[in-house]
Amino acid sequence: MLKIDQLHAAIEGKEILKGFSLEVKPGEVHAIMGPNGSGKSTLASVLAGKEDYEVTSGSVSFNGKDLLEMEPDQRAGEGLFLAFQYPVEIPGVSMVNFLRTAVNAVREYRGQEPLSAGAFLKLMKEKKHMVDLDSDLTKRSVNEGFSGGEKKRNEIFQMAMLDPKLVILDETDSGLDIDALRIVADAVNKLRNEERSFIVITHYQRLLDYIVPDHVHVLHQGKIVKSGGKELALELEEKGYDWLKEGALGV
Amino acid sequence: MAIQTNTGTDIKEAFIRAFAPEAPNGQPIAPAVKESAAAALQALQFPHKKNEAWKYTPVQPLVSKAYIPAEATEPEDISPFLIPELEADVLVYINGKFSSAHSQIQHNKQLCIESLRQLSSQGKAVVEAHFGKLLNKDDIFAALNTAYAKDGTLVYVPKGTVAAAPIHIIQLTLPGQAACSLQHRNLFVVEPLAEAKVVESFYSLSTVPSLRNAGTEIFVGENAGLEYVKLQLEQHTASQIDHTEVSQARHSRFSIFTITLNGDTVRNDLQIHLDGTETETHLMGIYLLSGKQHVDNYTQILHKQPHCYSNELYKGIVADQATAAFSGKIHVFQQAQKTNAFQSNRNILLSKSANAYTRPQLEIYADDVKCSHGATTGKLEEDAMFYLRSRGIPEKQARKMLIHAFAGEVVEQISLEAVRTYLESLIASRYE
Ligand SMILES: Nc1ncnc2c1ncn2[C@@H]1O[C@H](COP(=O)(O)OP(=O)(O)OP(=O)(O)O)[C@@H](O)[C@H]1O
Ligand SMILES: [Mg+2]
Numbered sequence: 001m002l003k004i005d006q007l008h009a010a011i012e013g014k015e016i017l018k019g020f021s022l023e024v025k026p027g028e029v030h031a032i033m034g035p036n037g038s039g040k041s042t043l044a045s046v047l048a049g050k051e052d053y054e055v056t057s058g059s060v061s062f063n064g065k066d067l068l069e070m071e072p073d074q075r076a077g078e079g080l081f082l083a084f085q086y087p088v089e090i091p092g093v094s095m096v097n098f099l100r101t102a103v104n105a106v107r108e109y110r111g112q113e114p115l116s117a118g119a120f121l122k123l124m125k126e127k128k129h130m131v132d133l134d135s136d137l138t139k140r141s142v143n144e145g146f147s148g149g150e151k152k153r154n155e156i157f158q159m160a161m162l163d164p165k166l167v168i169l170d171e172t173d174s175g176l177d178i179d180a181l182r183i184v185a186d187a188v189n190k191l192r193n194e195e196r197s198f199i200v201i202t203h204y205q206r207l208l209d210y211i212v213p214d215h216v217h218v219l220h221q222g223k224i225v226k227s228g229g230k231e232l233a234l235e236l237e238e239k240g241y242d243w244l245k246e247g248a249l250g251v
Numbered sequence: 252m253a254i255q256t257n258t259g260t261d262i263k264e265a266f267i268r269a270f271a272p273e274a275p276n277g278q279p280i281a282p283a284v285k286e287s288a289a290a291a292l293q294a295l296q297f298p299h300k301k302n303e304a305w306k307y308t309p310v311q312p313l314v315s316k317a318y319i320p321a322e323a324t325e326p327e328d329i330s331p332f333l334i335p336e337l338e339a340d341v342l343v344y345i346n347g348k349f350s351s352a353h354s355q356i357q358h359n360k361q362l363c364i365e366s367l368r369q370l371s372s373q374g375k376a377v378v379e380a381h382f383g384k385l386l387n388k389d390d391i392f393a394a395l396n397t398a399y400a401k402d403g404t405l406v407y408v409p410k411g412t413v414a415a416a417p418i419h420i421i422q423l424t425l426p427g428q429a430a431c432s433l434q435h436r437n438l439f440v441v442e443p444l445a446e447a448k449v450v451e452s453f454y455s456l457s458t459v460p461s462l463r464n465a466g467t468e469i470f471v472g473e474n475a476g477l478e479y480v481k482l483q484l485e486q487h488t489a490s491q492i493d494h495t496e497v498s499q500a501r502h503s504r505f506s507i508f509t510i511t512l513n514g515d516t517v518r519n520d521l522q523i524h525l526d527g528t529e530t531e532t533h534l535m536g537i538y539l540l541s542g543k544q545h546v547d548n549y550t551q552i553l554h555k556q557p558h559c560y561s562n563e564l565y566k567g568i569v570a571d572q573a574t575a576a577f578s579g580k581i582h583v584f585q586q587a588q589k590t591n592a593f594q595s596n597r598n599i600l601l602s603k604s605a606n607a608y609t610r611p612q613l614e615i616y617a618d619d620v621k622c623s624h625g626a627t628t629g630k631l632e633e634d635a636m637f638y639l640r641s642r643g644i645p646e647k648q649a650r651k652m653l654i655h656a657f658a659g660e661v662v663e664q665i666s667l668e669a670v671r672t673y674l675e676s677l678i679a680s681r682y683e
Contacts, residue, residue, distance in 0.1 A: 048637075048641050049637075052633075072640040072641050073642075073643050075641075076641055084638070088634045088635050090635045090639070090653070091656065092657065093635075093639075093652050093653070093656045097652070102643050105648070106642075142638075
């Protein structure tokens with residue numbers, strides 16, 4: 001599904017990703033952990049197509065296509081979805097208008113008919129229920145005045161609306177209380193299937209109790225320094241990252 | 252076609268002649284006022300480069316063109332210039348001249364809505380009482396307008412009358428043989444406890460340059476209300492110098508929307524006198540500029556009395572090599588305690604060679620006031636853009652959504668739904 005090979009990426013002349021490789025197969029859940037500033041969000045942004053980042057070398061193929069060649073909206077059409085670490089507030093753009101435009105844009109990309117007003121509202125109601133999103137929030141401007149937790153849940157709501165193939169969750173659990181965390185995890189688990197894959201970026205093993213990963217990777221200074229099964233997350237929680245940092249330096 | 256340019260000392264003389272082919276005397280509108288304005292004109296000069304008020308707009312290129320007065324051409328079909336769904340009394344002016352054939356005044360039976368050339372006896376009395384009382388006498392363009400403008404609109408709303416329908420003034424510039432000069436003059440008088448809404452839209456079909464020297468005087472009486480929407484939608488050949496001056500009596504409410512979507516050089520001089528206590532004023536503007544357009548909004552609000560509220564918001568999107576200038580003067584007189592005055596100017600630059608200048612000027616002589624101003628100039632929010640696109644929304648559409656949202660803060664305050672819808676569609680089609 002996704003194959004990242006020796007990816008190097010820089011921002012403002014500073015190299016952040018330094019040979020990152022990862023393969024994600026359909027239906028798999030990969031967790032990426034790593035200290036602050038190790039490049040986790042950079043990876044997510046590069047995959048989603050943020051222009052500020054310059055890919056200096058390496059390749060990314062997504063369902064057999066060259067992901068790096070595509071515009072951000074094409075990537076979404078192809079089925080990539082990024083739940084942002086810091087969702088953006090957009091005053092003056094209503095949630096409903098935003099979602100309808102987005103849903104119909106990806107549908108058009110995928111060769112599907114646009115949803116009728118009725119069908120759209122029905123879909124919205126169903127997915128809103130799924131993430132237990134307050135009804136009033138969809139009447140407001142995108143993320144405007146949403147609490148931290150509401151913003152994160154709104155990301156998951158959008159994920160559910162857009163029917164993606166590969167989801168990247170960038171610290172969607174940070175700042176959530178245990179109830180909200182469960183809701184987010186339940187939503188993700190409901191969407192988990194043979195086809196759909198997830199990359200879960202997190203600092204906390206706690207999330208991985210709910211969304212059980214197939215693989216756990218540790219990112220340090222722009223590349224993966226250790227990979228393992230779900231037990232690696234537990235080990236990291238106990239020991240921190242220092243033992244890996246030293247190991248990494250020794251490589 | 253080559254556009255001629257005047258040079259040297261004859262510039263002023265030639266310019267005045269282009270706008271004033273006839274002597275001011277013998278005209279039906281306030282002859283004494285007109286004659287004294289014509290006399291004053293002798294001593295007035297074009298604003299100099301060093302004149303602070305004209306810092307951002309060079310006058311010379313505008314006034315040194317050789318203009319000839321625009322002819323009143325055969326009326327055309329005016330339906331493309333109507334605002335869909337706007338049930339209004341419509342006044343049409345073609346090259347500055349009232350066209351009764353295209354105008355329809357049927358809703359507001361109790362109001363006096365007339366062309367200045369065809370005043371009723373009641374209209375004449377209103378004009379005699381108000382004409383030239385307000386408009387800046389020290390400004391050469393305003394004086395020229397007072398002295399020589401021959402036509403325009405009188406809207407008189409008698410005491411206690413609420414206008415049954417909005418009034419829509421259409422100013423149409425049709426092609427001429429050479430660069431043409433136009434003038435019009437409006438007088439809106441809203442008596443105590445009366446209310447009205449006026450929309451004035453400008454279009455041009457001309458491929459040669461034109462310069463319109465416009466003047467509007469507005470009197471809003473005690474506890475009266477007026478909303479005035481100005482839609483400057485002319486082609487890139489049309490320049491305009493506008494003077495609008497307003498006097499508000501106590502407890503009155505006044506909103507003005509200055510929307511500039513087109514034009515060559517546009518200078519809007521807006522001055523509002525808060526002559527009574529507890530007034531409310533909204534000064535709103537949108538400008539969407541491209542090419543080499545140059546738009547200068549020069550606004551002044553004079554808080555002369557206590558307990559008045561004014562709120563000013565101008566927002567612009569500037570592309571290509573276009574230039575936007577905004578000056579906002581808030582003058583709070585010593586006795587104007589408890590003044591609330593807010594001002595904000597926000598610009599988005601869509602290209603590296605686009606320019607936006609903001610100049611707030613707060614002159615506050617009272618001590619118990621709340622005044623604030625803010626200005627921002629930036630690019631279209633890149634983070635917002637990326638967020639929308641990451642949800643599958645193509646770039647063009649995402650940009651359109653953000654521009655719609657940006658302008659929406661002003662547009663949504665226009666009370667006439669048909670005008671809002673019209674404007675939204677104009678803005679959207681601009682970024683197709
Ligand atoms: N716009 C930028 N300009 C310069 N450096 C940047 C920019 N954005 C990020 N960086 C740097 O890139 C590095 C990686 O940042 P990134 O956000 O990818 O880390 P992260 O692993 O997501 O960290 P966190 O766990 O705190 O979210 C950091 O050193 C950061 O300072
Ligand atoms: Mg991060």
